[in-house]
């Protein structure tokens with residue numbers, strides 16, 4: 001679809017008489033097609049499928065899959081429960097280590113985590129489908145509303161958690177188990193963080209995020225106060241006065257900008273904001289999607305927005321990334337998924353200009369790129385243009401500094417700085433999840449942060 | 464949470480899961496690892512008189528089945544090959560370190576009263592909870608007049624058991640060999656001798672296979688093989704049958720420690736339902752390590768909770784009364800196979816099994832060009848072969864045919880020879 005810059009003018013003029021704005025619209029598909037496109041990416045295992053798959057597990061000693069799970073779930077242990085028909089025990093094993101084990105079963109990039117480490121790779125076999133088995137066991141417990149945990153006797157302590165995403169929820173659940181009362185302050189109308197507003201719709205369909213939160217909350221001892229934003233409605237010193245400790249789990253609320261002129265052309269959108277709207281839409285046909293869609297970025301957000309745009313009916317979807325396939329932070333499984341869904345991935349291309357007409361985007365101009373011997377990215381001479389009526393920026397999130405208008409001490413550069421015990425530089429204030437610095441921004445890592453921070457806070461609260 | 468603590472013949476353990484006398488229980492090191500993992504008790508690897516036996520190299524054979532390893536396991540090992548002194552010292556220490564776990568010591572010495580008296584005195588000093596008389600090994604020891612050489616002769620069992628009861632205050636379990644035609648004879652001999660309980664089964668005499676290049680049976684030691692003892696999942700049905708037989712014959716009065724192919728909590732629950740007080744495991748632990756007991760404990764507890772059984776006694780032996788002779792079965796009960804066409808994947812296995820080898824009761828046809836298999840109800844005898852061969856779980860159901868006819872045993876059946884005579 002790309003053309004030389006010389007041909008730009010004619011192309012940008014569009015078809016004679018065509019109204020450019022009509023190219024970005026909803027209602028591109030039949031109702032049933034929308035439903036099918038946003039249903040479960042992988043349907044759940046039947047009993048027999050689960051047992052047959054569980055039988056492939058060798059029950060490894062010191063299992064590498066367990067080691068590769070950020071939350072350290074005893075994977076051979078829970079798979080054995082599925083083998084033996086002790087599904088309840090399996091579910092408890094999972095949730096004991098990871099209270100959002102149901103979400104993680106659906107959203108974890110298992111190919112780079114547990115399944116990537118499975119010993120079956122060593123004999124050129126397919127890894128045990130740990131994610132699907134985990135979903136089977138956690139669904140079993142949730143479907144029966146079995147809450148595996150009881151609260152310890154009340155400690156009389158109150159902890160404030162800011163942000164009801166995976167990190168905040170996991171921390172709250174563990175603190176409540178330890179006997180502390182928890183109040184979560186959440187700016188949004190719904191809890192779940194990116195589980196509710198960010199993860200691709202087909203990974204967690206049928207309102208799974210909310211069902212899981214209701215299940216988690218059935219432990220008791222946790223209250224969520226919605227519509228309250230740190231930095232707007234209250235500040236840190238206030239929180240500290242009313243609570244024995246504070247856990248900040250505010251994620252990354254701001255999106256990076258391309259830094260190009262024209263970035264406010266109609267049709268230029270932030271991927272995460274668009275996905276949030278998609279996740280909350282009652283009627284998917286109301287979502288407007290372009291004919292020629294360009295996505296900028298190389299992570300899972302780029303993949304997710306590309307696939308979802310395609311599944312909303314976009315005709316051409318191209319992901320452009322400034323480096324090669326191996327450098328993309330999206331896993332190879334995710335890259336393939338985009339390709340299977342009919343998206344094109346163009347590597348070694350960096351956007352250099354946005355073209356528009358009548359205030360609307362019409363095309364994106366790219367420069368080819370390469371790396372110098374030192375690995376540094378250099379912009380090449382070649383230019384090409386992709387016609388585009390919609391562009392999604394998926395080039396990363398940053399901390400929303402609005403949360404700390406007065407205090408800047410817990411912040412360092414882009415993320416909140418913590419020590420190995422999840423403590424910030426302010427005594428009694430802890431932080432975890434995406435808002436702190438670490439290698440991977442994943443749901444499962446956020447859950448582990450929340451769990452370990454809860455242990456650290458519990459320690460801090462001891463007299 | 465259900466209480467799964469166990470008391471059998473006065474021997475207590477926090478759960479019914481014991482390790483059977485075998486390599487996993489041969490040393491303090493192993494046994495303490497097992498206790499750490501959660502096992503409720505162990506039967507220490509069989510002790511004998513010094514000098515200790517010598518084992519050969521290459522000791523095990525195994526049968527895999529369709530990609531699964533060790534469906535059956537075979538060994539040509541003997542009793543412990545470590546000096547008695549060391550074993551006794553370690554047993555004493557383990558019992559002291561783990562007072563809440565059951566520690567039973569397995570014994571096998573020559574068929575002389577003095578030998579038994581001597582070793583019992585020494586075992587008593589260790590503080591062990593009970594002894595188990597190993598009349599079971601089908602190999603090596605039997606050729607020396609011990610093991611199954613004793614276990615196959617009821618008079619010997621009775622005699623040795625009586626000696627042991629006379630020379631120790633510890634409860635005495637007799638471990639039975641399955642290598643007999645009727646398990647009740649050795650069981651009754653043990654009872655007559657005063658045994659406090661029986662443990663079964665020991666291993667089944669076997670050869671696991673033949674190396675067709677070297678033309679020698681397996682397991683093989685330098686080109687030769689010998690018969691060994693078979694165990695593992697493959698022997699579970701044999702063991703269940705023998706346990707049920709004994710439980711029924713003794714009306715559940717004789718304590719039984721069930722052994723043979725137990726790998727999961729469900730296997731254990733089945734042994735308990737048929738009358739076992741505790742259960743013992745060897746092969747499964749040798750296959751996967753001690754950690755499997757975690758799922759056994761958790762699985763049994765959750766299952767008991769779901770069923771409302773508060774203690775093991777609540778369901779122990781519950782299935783025994785339903786274990787009856789063939790002649791007591793209901794001849795008026797009829798089931799017919801029914802295929803769930805939505806689940807059926809059209810493999811035809813049910814059809815060919817019934818067509819070639821049974822009752823020609825599943826018709827193979829085409830429906831709108833697609834393969835179609837359907838039960839011919841009039842021909843189906845309810846044997847359930849098709850249900851077993853069908854690869855899809857739940858696809859073939861055996862549906863009882865409603866009847867108002869009374870429970871009819873063979874004795875009262877019109878075709879019973881006695882009844883034919885009277886009607887003619």
Ligand SMILES: Cc1cc2nc3c(=O)[nH]c(=O)nc-3n(C[C@H](O)[C@H](O)[C@H](O)COP(=O)(O)OP(=O)(O)OC[C@H]3O[C@@H](n4cnc5c(N)ncnc54)[C@H](O)[C@@H]3O)c2cc1C
Nearest residue numbers: 163165166167187193194229230251433434441442443446
């Ligand atoms: C589009 C997208 C797709 C993703 N897909 C996957 C995936 O498939 N698999 C995977 O493992 N990970 C995925 N991730 C990453 C994953 O979602 C995050 O790592 C994870 O949600 C981080 O959890 P958190 O609790 O730290 O933050 P968040 O989930 O961001 O939650 C933060 C919460 O804090 C609230 N909050 C923020 N500021 C304030 C304030 N000032 N006052 C009060 N409340 C506030 C927010 O409303 C939100 O509820 C994806 C991320 C994105 C953006």
Ligand SMILES: Cc1cc2nc3c(=O)[nH]c(=O)nc-3n(C[C@H](O)[C@H](O)[C@H](O)COP(=O)(O)O)c2cc1C
Nearest residue numbers: 483484485509538597665694695723724744745746
């Ligand atoms: C390698 C091996 C050694 C064994 N040694 C003994 C023994 O010394 N004494 C004994 O009573 N039984 C011995 N057995 C038998 C086991 O205790 C047990 O009765 C049998 O293996 C059946 O249980 P399983 O199917 O769980 O393995 C041995 C079994 C194996 C596999």
Ligand code: SF4
Nearest residue numbers: 057058060065118119
């Ligand atoms: S590495 Fe694979 S085979 Fe081994 S325990 Fe984990 S899932 Fe099972």
Ligand code: SF4
Nearest residue numbers: 486520521522523749
């Ligand atoms: S299991 Fe251990 S002792 Fe046996 S052959 Fe292997 S390494 Fe040697």
Ligand code: SF4
Nearest residue numbers: 807808810811813853
């Ligand atoms: S064996 Fe089962 S799946 Fe195969 S044809 Fe028969 S009913 Fe269908």
